[in-house]
Amino acid sequence: MARTAGSFGEKTEAALREAAVALMARHGYEAVSMRRLAAEIGLQAAALYKYFPTKEDLLFTLLREHMEGLVAAWQAADPGGNDQTRRLAAFVRNHIVFHVERRHSTHVSNMELRSLSPARLTAILKLRSSYEKELRQILREGAANGEFAIDDPGLTAMAIIQMITGVIVWFRPDERLSVEEVAERYLAMTMRLAGARARTEAG
Template identity: 40%
Template sequence: MARTIGSHGPTTLEAIRKAGVRLIYENGYEAMSLRKLAAEVGIQAGSLYNHISTKQDLLFDLVQDHINDLLRELDLALAGKADPVEQLRAFVSFHVTYHMTRKREVFIANSELRSLEPKNYDAVVALRGAYEQRLAQILTDGVSDGVFEVVDIQVATFAILALLTGLCTWYRPGGRLTREAIIAAHEKLVLSGVGAAQAVTGEVRETGRLPHGAAAGARS
């Protein structure tokens, strides 16, 4: 089937990606058939190949684009911040906020690394390494400046990323806590965890509680 350049190309591709994310999230990559994917989008199975090369390429693109988005937006969030404490606070706030809205992509990026072919796996691990390195560098700078106390930078990097990403398993919009309250709770854990307790905002530190009005929370 010839590759067509039609006006609906990008729209169809976007629909394929969205359906792909949902199907992989719900059943896993191995269990997703291209026939089912096409049916979800409302096109013939053969027409998929006008938009994607293979199922593997679709998975790779989804995971790769997710991490590239993360990297690009993180660099915007960190821009202009030179102080490690400010950088770490910005990192926490960015990572938590981003992960509140990308639960499915995050799940796929974590659970379907197993399904990437070796070349694709290596590329994704390298990208993920670049993201981890941003956090590792902040921690390293904070230790150098004497404002952080960290036993092992690598373990702390992985542990903090896991802590922040864990949000994806329980966060639901409209729950007990506001976004700001959730960010503040994570900020306290991470900044205190690396020994920068004095850097946590006054309101949280003084009372040990969230400001009044932090409303009603969710775990579905």
């Protein structure tokens, strides 16, 4: 976590992040105390408070890093260019793999926005909205150049994001399908939903 770099130790940082999202996903943010969290990773509460003066500081850092990580992963995965079908496929694959690998963090990010102060909530929603805008743009441009058949890019973007984020509700690594297979099937459904040309011709 950026603010603790060089002081907390990378291993402690990773342990803290993992313990925090696991405990908060299990019990809810309000029910998890800083004391309990510190104990979970073998720290004194005082040491934890040194880096995160309030529990909300910690929550905000977790949520911000989650969203920044998602935006960065998408920037790395985005093939760019004018082929919006290709970009949509990259978006769906990246989104599913990212969230399946961060199930607890995703739960906390979806549920605990309610626990942020207004200014911090605004900061996270801004990040989220810039990410969702990428998908809306892909859909809008793909509709404009005839790749997709979409009535309402905004609503379609929300529908796709909720559908593909929903994978974490039921998917577990020991399921009959691998993450990649699940992503391919959700991609096929996304392409249908977007009225993608290839699909329409085939079906």
